Amino acid sequence: MKPSVSIEVVVLLAGLLFALGIVGVIIRKNIIFMLLSVEIMLNASGLAFVAAGSRWGQPDGQVMFVFILAMAAAEVSIGLALILQIYHQHKSLDIDNLKEMNG
Amino acid sequence: MDKFLWLIPALPLGGFLILAFAGKYISRKAVAIVGAGSICLSALVMFAVGGAFLSGMPENAVYTQTLWTWFEVGDFNAKITLSLDALSLVFVFAITFIGALIHIYSTAFMEADRDYARFFASMNLFVFSMLVLVLADNLLLMYLGWEGVGLCSYLLIGFWYEQPANGAAARKAFTVTRIGDAAMAIGLFMVFQQAGTLVVSEIGANASAIWQPNSTSVTITALLLLAGGLGKSAQLPLQTWLPDAMAGPSPVSALIHAATMVTAGVYLVARMHTIFALSETARLVVAVIGAATLLLAGLTALTQYDIKRVLAYSTISQIGYMFLALGVGAWTAAVFHFMIHAFFKALLFLAAGAIIESLHHEHNMFKMGGLKDKMPVVFWTFLAGAISLAAVPLVSAGFYSKDQILWYSWSAGGGNAVLWAVALAGALITAAYTTRMMILTFWGESHTPIGHLPGRRMTMPLVVLALFSVFAGFIELPHNFGHFTLFSDLLHPVLPETFMKENIPSEWLFQLLAALATLGGIFLGYYYYYQKPSRIENLRRNGLVVQLHRFWFSGWAFDALYDRMLVKPFIYISSINKKDITDKLYTGIAAITGDMYKLLSRTQSGSLRWYIMGLVAGAILILGIQIML
Numbered sequence: 094m095k096p097s098v099s100i101e102v103v104v105l106l107a108g109l110l111f112a113l114g115i116v117g118v119i120i121r122k123n124i125i126f127m128l129l130s131v132e133i134m135l136n137a138s139g140l141a142f143v144a145a146g147s148r149w150g151q152p153d154g155q156v157m158f159v160f161i162l163a164m165a166a167a168e169v170s171i172g173l174a175l176i177l178q179i180y181h182q183h184k185s186l187d188i189d190n191l192k193e194m195n196g
Numbered sequence: 197m198d199k200f201l202w203l204i205p206a207l208p209l210g211g212f213l214i215l216a217f218a219g220k221y222i223s224r225k226a227v228a229i230v231g232a233g234s235i236c237l238s239a240l241v242m243f244a245v246g247g248a249f250l251s252g253m254p255e256n257a258v259y260t261q262t263l264w265t266w267f268e269v270g271d272f273n274a275k276i277t278l279s280l281d282a283l284s285l286v287f288v289f290a291i292t293f294i295g296a297l298i299h300i301y302s303t304a305f306m307e308a309d310r311d312y313a314r315f316f317a318s319m320n321l322f323v324f325s326m327l328v329l330v331l332a333d334n335l336l337l338m339y340l341g342w343e344g345v346g347l348c349s350y351l352l353i354g355f356w357y358e359q360p361a362n363g364a365a366a367r368k369a370f371t372v373t374r375i376g377d378a379a380m381a382i383g384l385f386m387v388f389q390q391a392g393t394l395v396v397s398e399i400g401a402n403a404s405a406i407w408q409p410n411s412t413s414v415t416i417t418a419l420l421l422l423a424g425g426l427g428k429s430a431q432l433p434l435q436t437w438l439p440d441a442m443a444g445p446s447p448v449s450a451l452i453h454a455a456t457m458v459t460a461g462v463y464l465v466a467r468m469h470t471i472f473a474l475s476e477t478a479r480l481v482v483a484v485i486g487a488a489t490l491l492l493a494g495l496t497a498l499t500q501y502d503i504k505r506v507l508a509y510s511t512i513s514q515i516g517y518m519f520l521a522l523g524v525g526a527w528t529a530a531v532f533h534f535m536i537h538a539f540f541k542a543l544l545f546l547a548a549g550a551i552i553e554s555l556h557h558e559h560n561m562f563k564m565g566g567l568k569d570k571m572p573v574v575f576w577t578f579l580a581g582a583i584s585l586a587a588v589p590l591v592s593a594g595f596y597s598k599d600q601i602l603w604y605s606w607s608a609g610g611g612n613a614v615l616w617a618v619a620l621a622g623a624l625i626t627a628a629y630t631t632r633m634m635i636l637t638f639w640g641e642s643h644t645p646i647g648h649l650p651g652r653r654m655t656m657p658l659v660v661l662a663l664f665s666v667f668a669g670f671i672e673l674p675h676n677f678g679h680f681t682l683f684s685d686l687l688h689p690v691l692p693e694t695f696m697k698e699n700i701p702s703e704w705l706f707q708l709l710a711a712l713a714t715l716g717g718i719f720l721g722y723y724y725y726y727q728k729p730s731r732i733e734n735l736r737r738n739g740l741v742v743q744l745h746r747f748w749f750s751g752w753a754f755d756a757l758y759d760r761m762l763v764k765p766f767i768y769i770s771s772i773n774k775k776d777i778t779d780k781l782y783t784g785i786a787a788i789t790g791d792m793y794k795l796l797s798r799t800q801s802g803s804l805r806w807y808i809m810g811l812v813a814g815a816i817l818i819l820g821i822q823i824m825l
Contacts, residue, residue, distance in 0.1 A: 115812055119805050192802035 103144035110137035124179065124186045128172045135165045198259035200245055201278050204288060205327040207238040212320040219313025231316025232299035235323055239292035246285050250686075257281055257689035258397075260333060274394070279333035283690040286531055287330040287456075287463055290538040294455050295323050297657035301546050302447040304653035305553065309445075315355060319451070322348035326456050330463060335384050335394040338467075342380070342428070345457045346373055352448040353441045365440040372437040376427015380464075383420030387471075390417070396467060403470035410476055418471050418478035422485075425461025429515050432489045436754050438512055442504040446549025449504060454511045454541040459534050462518045466527055469691060473525075479610050483523025487605075487618040490516030492752055494625035498632070499749040502559040503548050506633050509751070510585060511541055513622060517601050520619060524611040526604035527691035528684035532672055533597040535683075539668055540584035540594060543661035547578040550650040550658070551637065558644050561633060566642035573655045575638050580662035582634050584669075586627040586718060589711040593669030598623065600674065603706045609695035616706075620713050627717025635725045676703040 110133055117130030139158045146154015176186065183190055211234025219227060249259060258281040266274040280288070299319065306315050325344025332338035354366030384394065390413060391399050391406050399406075407414035425431075430438035441453050452458070465472060465482060472478050490513045497509035514537045521530035551567065551574060552559060568575050584594035602623065606616035672683040724731055735741045747753060799810070 115808075118808055119812070188804050191804070194802055 100144055100148045104141055107137045107141035107144065110134070110140065113137075122187050122189060124176050124188055127188065128169070128176065131172075132165060132169065135161055135168075198245065198248070198261060198280070200241055201259055201261045201280055201331070202263060203241045204238050204245065204292065205278070205324050205331060207234045207241065208320045208324040208327065210234060212317050212324060215313050215317035215320060219317055222313075224307075224312050227313045227316055228303040231313075231320060232296070232303050234320055235292065235299045236296045238323070238327075239296040242288055242292045245280065246289060249280060249285060253689075266337070271392070272388070272394075274334060274336045276337060277333040278331040279397070280331060281690050282687045283463075283466060283531065284330045286535055286687070287459075288327060290535055291323060291326050291330065291456050294538055294542050294661070295451055297660055298447050298451045298455075298542060298546065301450075301549075301654050301657040302445075304651050305447055305549060306445065311355070315352075315445070318348055318351045318355070319448070322352070322452060322457070326460075329460060333396060335387065335396065335399075338396075338464075339381070339384060342424070342460065343377065345452070345460065346370065346377065346428070349373075349441070349452050349457055352452060353444040355444055355448065359443075362443040365437075365443040369437040369441045372434050373427040376424045376434055379420045379427075380424025383417055383424065386413070386417045386420060399468075400470040403474060407471070407474050409474045411474075414471060415475040415477045418468070418475045419481060421464060421468055421471065422461075422478065422482060425464045426485065427461075428464075429458050429461030429519070430512050431461065431516060431519055432485050432492065433754070435489060435493065435512050436751065436758060439505050439508045439751060442502070442508050446504070446545055446552065449508070450542045450545035450549070453508065454545050455538040458511060458515060459518065459538070462515065462522065462530055462534050465519070465522045466531055466691060469522075469527055472522070473692065476610075479523050479525065481523070483520050483605075483610055483615055486516045486519030486521070486523055487615050487622075488516075489513065490520065490622040491618050491625070494622050494629065495748050496751050497629045498625060499745050501562060503552070503561045503564070503633065503637065504545070504559060506561070506629060507541070507544055507548060510626065510629065511537075513626065514541065514585075517598060517619065517622070520605055520615060521601045524605050524608040524615065525692075526601065526608045526694045528687045528694070529597070529600040529604050531687060531691070532683050533601055536584065536593045536597040536665070536668055539661055540581040540665040543577060543581040543658060543665055544585065546654075546661070547574050547581065547658055550574050550654055551578075554647050554649060555644045556647055561636040563643045564637045565640040566638070567646070568638040570642070570646050571649060573658065574650065577655075577658040577662040578638070579634065580665050582630045584665040586630040587623060587710070587714050588627075588718075589707075589714060591666065593665055593667065595710075595714075596669035596672055596674070599707055599710050600672070602710045603674070603703055604694060606706065607697055607700040607703075609697060611697070620709060623710055624713040624717040624720075627714045628721045631718045631721025632725050635721065639726060674703060674707065676707075 114130045114134030114137060117133065118127050121127050121130060139161045142154040142157040146152065180186055211230050214230050215227060258279055260277055260279040263276040266276050306312055309315060322345060325341045325348060329338055329341030329345060332341060350366050350370040353369050354363050356362050387399065388394055391402065393399065427434045438453060438458065442449055493509045493512035493516060497506050497513060500506045500509060518530040518533050521533060551564065554571065555564060558564065584592040587594040587598040589595050602616065602619050605611045605619045606613065673680040750756065
């Protein structure tokens with residue numbers, strides 16, 4: 094089956110999603126939304142892998158996406174756990190309140 | 197016997213190591229036994245080895261013993277090799293024998309001192325270094341000993357370090373001799389560059405092939421080596437340190453600053469005689485410096501009050517005689533005078549130390565007086581040393597050695613009338629200041645009550661040295677009577693014969709004049725200080741005499757001159773550059789780094805979003821650069 098969408102469009106979409114994710118991470122103050130933005134970035138790169146794999150007819154792209162999926166799941170679970178802890182200690186989800194840690 | 201040669205320096209080194217590491221934990225008696233015993237054993241080994249050397253003269257008149265290779269760099273290898281020939285035997289004899297007597301004396305002299313072990317450790321290290329100096333077969337090993345004795349001299353001058361003046365004297369001695377040592381090091385580099393070796397015998401054998409006679413390079417090399425000798429031997433213009441070096445204990449003055457170390461310059465010139473023989477200019481410089489020094493130091497000694505300073509200036513003056521002899525080519529006469537001088541000057545210093553100790557550390561001769569009957573042993577031994585120093589004809593050893601130098605300073609190849617006249621005037625002055633010292637110390641009224649008398653451990657070395665000061669001269673009698681040349685025959689395998697001029701007047705005439713000079717000097721001292729002391733008072737009213745006295749008393753104002761010429765400008769320059777201009781560059785770099793750190797540390801705000809912004813900006817920058825290129 095011939096691909097109906099050209100690779101350039103898909104990569105452009107991936108780039109757009111990635112940029113969106115970065116902007117989200119930078120401008121959002123709420124940690125949960127920052128985590129969401131990071132997910133978007135991960136999926137953007139996953140999309141780029143899948144598109145590239147289909148362009149070259151190689152399975153590697155899909156393999157990489159499965160990896161990213163697994164890693165994202167792990168990341169989300171750890172991230173959420175951290176967020177819970179932060180909320181317990183600071184009673185807020187505002188990233189700017191964490192400046193005092195000076196890390 | 198030559199395989200025991202290494203023991204001679206090894207024993208004092210062993211003594212030093214024991215005292216340096218265990219000196220704190222062993223009793224005073226043990227310290228004395230180790231400290232003096234090591235030198236006495238070394239002297240016994242010296243007698244055994246020296247006896248074997250003299251009875252069965254080895255083939256090329258030298259014992260050598262290679263212990264190990266010190267280091268190898270390319271073609272150059274420095275070996276730890278000891279070599280004993282007649283010249284070094286004379287020096288080893290003086291160092292170990294007189295050293296042993298002085299160590300025995302010190303066990304009593306330093307008895308009450310807090311740092312008994314430190315004293316003997318330093319003394320043993322000194323004897324070791326001095327033995328390395330004279331036994332070394334190459335100039336590098338000799339330089340090691342040379343620096344070693346300098347270090348020990350520094351340590352022992354400043355032995356009583358609580359008084360700042362003693363520390364200053366030690367630093368002065370170290371710094372002034374360093375000037376000579378630096379010149380000597382350059383001289384060694386030149387020798388190596390031109391000869392390709394530092395082994396003394398190889399240099400000696402090939403000297404005339406390496407250097408053109410009287411060429412500039414050989415003259416410069418000889419003069420650089422001489423400068424090292426001048427520093428160590430306190431000759432003009434580096435003589436200022438020795439009088440101040442009297443700050444050390446009296447046995448130190450006797451051993452280091454009279455008998456052995458200060459004659460290292462004489463040894464160096466005698467050892468390198470092949471180089472000096474090739475340069476007429478260098479020999480003339482040696483002779484002129486010797487003559488100038490002996491006159492200048494003699495006149496200074498005439499005006500001093502402190503008994504040890506008289507002896508110090510007299511040492512400078514007597515070493516001047518040795519340099520004069522070396523300069524005119526009378527090599528063996530110089531070494532002979534060294535040996536005799538070592539005996540009587542060590543004796544005089546030890547006796548002076550005993551007097552000073554008994555008079556509660558009184559150094560001023562004008563406050564002594566009347567000790568003739570109170571300290572008979574010290575008086576008689578001091579008298580033996582004094583007649584030797586004054587070179588009283590026939591009965592003293594000093595006469596035979598000094599008369600030889602006076603005779604050669606006219607008649608030897610490099611001699612001339614001026615040098616002889618200066619040496620003769622020096623003989624007169626020597627006799628005069630010796631008599632002055634004797635009369636002020638032992639005759640007249642007593643000015644200071646006497647404490648305890650020196651014990652047997654102090655008087656025994658005095659008596660032995662006194663015997664040598666009187667009788668040691670008979671091993672070398674003048675050519676015109678006796679003609680007994682045991683000493684110079686012994687040295688002739690090492691040192692060349694003295695080259696004599698043609699058509700010289702009879703030696704009798706010179707001996708007569710030398711004897712007259714000595715007796716005249718004694719009479720002058722006797723007349724002014726014993727018979728008519730009022731004449732001194734009259735002289736004191738004369739303004740010119742007072743000025744002259746002040747000038748001579750200050751050692752011809754050399755200290756003030758150097759202070760103004762070198763020390764003050766140096767301090768001035770260092771005070772301008774107190775803030776250290778070169779350092780500014782480095783502190784500047786450090787300051788820039790500090791500022792940049794402060795600037796960048798502000799970016800660590802704790803705001804996660806800023807970090808990410810930085811990350812993204814960096815990524816975009818790198819990607820941008822990559823796309824652009």
